[in-house]
Amino acid sequence: MDMGTPKRSIDTDINATQSEAILRKIKLCMLINGTWPVQNPSIFYRAISIFTITSTAILGILLFRFAFANLANLSLMVKGFSLGTSFISLALKVALFRSFKGTTMELYTILHEYYTKSLADEKSRDLVLKNISGFQRLISLLTVYVTTGCVMYTITPVIYIAVQLRHHVDSIKYILPVTALYPWEVKPGGFLYVITYIFETFNIWVIYTVTLGMDPLFAYSIFQIIGQLRVLQHQMLNFSQSDNLNELVRRWVVKYQILKECCEKLQKMYGPVILWQITTNSAVICTILFQVSQGKGSLAKYILIFAYSGGKIIQTYLYAWSGTQLTSESEALSDSVYFSDWMSRDRQAFRTSILIILTQQPLKIIAAQWITVSLDMFITVLNTAVSYFFLLQTFDEKQL
Numbered sequence: 001m002d003m004g005t006p007k008r009s010i011d012t013d014i015n016a017t018q019s020e021a022i023l024r025k026i027k028l029c030m031l032i033n034g035t036w037p038v039q040n041p042s043i044f045y046r047a048i049s050i051f052t053i054t055s056t057a058i059l060g061i062l063l064f065r066f067a068f069a070n071l072a073n074l075s076l077m078v079k080g081f082s083l084g085t086s087f088i089s090l091a092l093k094v095a096l097f098r099s100f101k102g103t104t105m106e107l108y109t110i111l112h113e114y115y116t117k118s119l120a121d122e123k124s125r126d127l128v129l130k131n132i133s134g135f136q137r138l139i140s141l142l143t144v145y146v147t148t149g150c151v152m153y154t155i156t157p158v159i160y161i162a163v164q165l166r167h168h169v170d171s172i173k174y175i176l177p178v179t180a181l182y183p184w185e186v187k188p189g190g191f192l193y194v195i196t197y198i199f200e201t202f203n204i205w206v207i208y209t210v211t212l213g214m215d216p217l218f219a220y221s222i223f224q225i226i227g228q229l230r231v232l233q234h235q236m237l238n239f240s241q242s243d244n245l246n247e248l249v250r251r252w253v254v255k256y257q258i259l260k261e262c263c264e265k266l267q268k269m270y271g272p273v274i275l276w277q278i279t280t281n282s283a284v285i286c287t288i289l290f291q292v293s294q295g296k297g298s299l300a301k302y303i304l305i306f307a308y309s310g311g312k313i314i315q316t317y318l319y320a321w322s323g324t325q326l327t328s329e330s331e332a333l334s335d336s337v338y339f340s341d342w343m344s345r346d347r348q349a350f351r352t353s354i355l356i357i358l359t360q361q362p363l364k365i366i367a368a369q370w371i372t373v374s375l376d377m378f379i380t381v382l383n384t385a386v387s388y389f390f391l392l393q394t395f396d397e398k399q400l
Contacts, residue, residue, distance in 0.1 A: 012125055012126055012129060015129035015130075015132045015133070016119065016125075016129055018132050018133070018136050019129060019132050019223075022132075022135070022136060022139060022216065022220055023220060025212065025216070026212075026213055026216050026217050026220060028213075029208070029209040029210070029212045029213030030097075030209070030213035030214065030217070032048075032209045032213075033048065033049065033052050033094060033206060033209045033210055033213065034046070034047075034048030034049030034050075034051075034052060034094075034098070035049055035094055035097040035098060035101075035210075035213065035214065036104075036213075037101040037102070037104045037105035037108070039105075049094055049097075049098045050098075052090075052091075052094050052206055052210075053091045053094050053095050053098070054091075055199070055202065055203055055206070056087045056088070056090040056091040056094070056203050056206055057087070057088065057091040059087045059178070059180060059199070059200065059203045060084045060085070060086075060087035060088035060090075060091060061084070061088075062084075062180035062181055062182060063080045063081075063083045063084030063087060063178060063179070063180050063181075064080065064081070064084040064088075065080075065180070065181045066080035066084075066179050066180055066181035067079075067080030067081040067084060069181050074290075074392065075290075075291065076179070078287035078290050078291065078392065079179060079287070079291060080179055080180075080181075081283070081287060082283070082284045082287040082288060082308075083178050083179070085280045085283060085284055086207065086280075086284065087203060087207075089276060089277065089280055090203075090206055090207060090210050092272075092273075092276060093210055093214055093273055094210060096269070096272060096273060097214060097269070100268070100269045103265050103268060103269055104269065106265065107221060107262055107265045107266065107269070108221075110258060110262060111221060111224040111225065111228075111262060112224075114224070114228050114255075115128060115224050115227065115228075118227065118228070118231055123234065124230075124231045124234065127227060127230040127231050127233075127234055128224070128227030128228065128230065128231065129227070130227070130230060131223075131226075131325075132223065134325075135219050135220065135223050135322075138219065138314065138317070138318050138321065139212075139216045139219065139318070141314050142211070142212065142215065142216070142311060142314045142315060142318060143212055145307050145308075145310040145311035145314055146207065146208055146211050146212060146307075146311045147208065148303070148307035149207070149304060149307035149308045149311055150204050150205055150207060150208045152300060152303055152304040152307060153177045153178065153201075153204045153304065154177060154201050154204060154205075156175070156177065156300055156304070157174070157175045157176060157177060157197065159300070160173075160175055161174060161175075172188070172189070173188070174188035174189050174193055176193075176196060176197060176200055177197065177200045177201060177204055178200050178204070180200070182196070211311065211315065214273070215315055215318055215319070216318070218266065218270050218318075218319060218322060219318050219319075219321075219322040221262070221266055222266070222322040222323070222325060222326050222365075223322075223325075225259055225262055225263065225326060225363075226325055226326055226329040226330075228255070228259055229259065229329045229330060229332075229333050229363075230329065232252060232255060232256060232333055232336075233332065233333050233336040235248070235252060236252065236333075236336050236337050236340045237336050237339070237340050239340070246353075249353045249354075249357075252357075253353070253357070256357075256360075259363070260363060263326070263363050263364075263365060266365055267365055267366060267367075270319075270365070270367070271365075271366070271367045271368040271369070272367075272368055274319055274365075274367035274368075274371075274373055275367045275368040275370060275371070277315070277316065277319070278316065278367070278371070278377060278380070278381050281312050281313075281315065281316050281381055281385075282381050282384040282385045282388060283385075283388060284309075284312050285309055285312055285313065285381070285382070285385035286384075286385045286386075286387075286388035286389045286392060287392070288305055288308060288309040288312075289309075289385065289386075289389045290389055290392045290393070291305055292305060313382075316377075316378055316381050317378050319373055319377075319378075320373060320374055320375050320376075320377050320378035321375060321378075322373070323364065323365045323372070323373030323374045323377070324374045324375045326363055326364065326365065327362050327363065327364045327372075327374065330362035330363040330364070331362045334358060334360070334362065337354060337357050337358060338358060340354070
């Protein structure tokens, strides 16, 4: 008896559980912000995404207003700019996904159907679950950073007020989660202050639902695609003499073409998002580096800064790493086709089909037909952020 079989079965069950947990969390987050595709959605569900877009866009504009009002103070300006950019990004992402709900539903239906069939097949079950731990670790790390950032933004005003009360401060200073500049006066401790605090807190937790819903959905879709690429590898390397080779190639090509179309759907959905994020994340990471370089602030401020910057870096890396995984697995598929037992076959049609398959380019995600989503893109973002940082430091030194 093979003693490794029970262990493999247990590992496979654990991987399947991890995969289901990732999908459940993605669904929950996207349902909360109204971007998960639902058949015949109610008016209330449709209104959720519209409200989310409006709310985050308004806060983003108010943060930009704060940044422009403090152009003379570079530290305050970059603080308002970085947060404003993040909230405008949220509004654009929700608006984009709202317009692509049909495409999202098609993509999910196709990949989930393939995934479910593969899980039911003992030969392909391990193949589609391979490397789920890599995706799980990145998503978990992103969750830690985003959760820490949202919690810190939410509780910092409460803790600040509580500390003042404990020390019996006569004139208590009330602060808000973010430094937005409103067209009206927010009186400390009044009803308007409470409403403003709730408004900003709501938008902060929109960061949680959008970032941990839409970004992991990209990675999870890539995970499902590369799982099916491994299934195709297995089929090509393990066909037998008795197989109907023409039928095998026909079904193989049809499935590969569907997976290619799924990649094109991902490009359509995420291309503008990725292009926007690699541009804005470079600027945001730069402004965060600048704030750290100022060397002023409390421990809570630094925790918040590192959580915010860590989330942006992991967010960018999640896209880049997933894109690289897709291309690598696609190249491995081409290798498996080449090394399959096709030269010894006496069927001309089969050999011709294999040669045609070998001419196909590896699958890849290209953001807005401009930049390939890969680890090279991640390095470019970091290099750009550092370049912006040195430019900001130069401006700061001139001010001094």
